[in-house]
Amino acid sequence: MSHGYPRLLGDIGGTNARWAWQGAPGAPLQDVSVTACEASTSLYEAATSYLSARGGEAPRSACIGVATAITGDDIVFTNSTWSFSVAALKQALGVERCLVINDFTALAMSLPALGANELRAIGGGQAVRGAPIALLGPGTGLGVSGLLTSPTGECSALSGEGGHVTLAPANELESELLRCLRARHGHVSAERVLSGFGLVNLYQASCDLLGHTLRDLQAADITQAAMGQSDSACQQAVSLFASFLGNVAGNLALTLGARGGVYIGGGIVPRLGEVFDAALFRQRFEEKGRFQSYLAAIPTWVITASTPALLGASRALDDIAAP
Secondary structure, eight states: OOSSSEEEEEEEEEEEEEEEEEETOOOEEEEEEEEEESSSSSHHHHHHHHHHOSSSSOOEEEEESSSSSOSSEEEOOOSSEEEEEEEHHHHHOOOSSSEEHHHHHHHHGGGGGGGGGGEEESOOOOOOTTSOOOEESSSSEEEEEEEETTTTEEEEEEEOOOOGGGOOSSSSHHHHHHHHHHHHSSOOSSSSSHHHHHHHHHHHHHHHHHHHOOOOHHHHHHHHHTTOOOOHHHHHHHHHHHHHOOOOOHHHHHHHHHOOEEEEEEEEHHHEEEEEEEEHHHHHOOOOGGHHHHHHHEEEEEEOOOSSHHHHHHHHHHSSOOO
8 A cells, every 4th residue: 555645635525625734644634624515516626726735845655534435436426516536636636646535544544643632522431442443424414424443453443334324313303304205305314314404404393283384494593593582493303313323323422332432524514513402412422221321331432623524544554455
């Protein structure tokens, strides 16, 4: 595998493109940039715009985390109009190695390097050293990954599309809400409610259930109204968001046996601030019948670091074998 420096590092979601530069092994990330994806027509244009703006030498290697499934050379974003060929991107950038991975795989790779000041604990529990770790995060979509540690201490990040699993209700209110969403969308995935547009879906369905007049609100408007306690449909939407996130996180912890802890990434939960009902999240996380005590022992954290997936992208170049 190539360890070539300097490195171009990218973390590309459905809304923002994040870039950084790493000049040498162990060097801190430099020239971190966050721009709207809509400012560029393609991933290549976004990358070359970043490189042109920083100037200097060309990169020898690149690792880019992208918010979609990686199933071959042709990459098509799930929540964006962008698409590209990995081989063509490597040639266009002129790098020795171009590694393209899922954005939450990159985020998972960063977890061992995060400090206590870059995490906010929710609930109790104690991580079991060497046990599997779970990761999920609502943003433009819902990212899901995990981290497995070998007996020799080597970490392997999972690459999957767990955000698109079918969402399950935990009570009558959630059953009614999912009935409303199925009437609109057919299949209701976890991402359908645990994302920026998901918060809007929760608000719209809550208006239906409460008999409220539907207003044209975006996720930030819903959060603001919930904070000000000025709209009961917005308050219910945010409460349901915490409830569903706890339910999905608990399911993921059980599936992976994530006694090493569960991490919440993405941009939505940190922006919700105090309106995010951490107690409700944790309650629903643990409410799994006979396995409540198993889940009560698992710690959960919100990632507060600003651009951790870029660090994970660099670690991926070291740890993931070249194809």
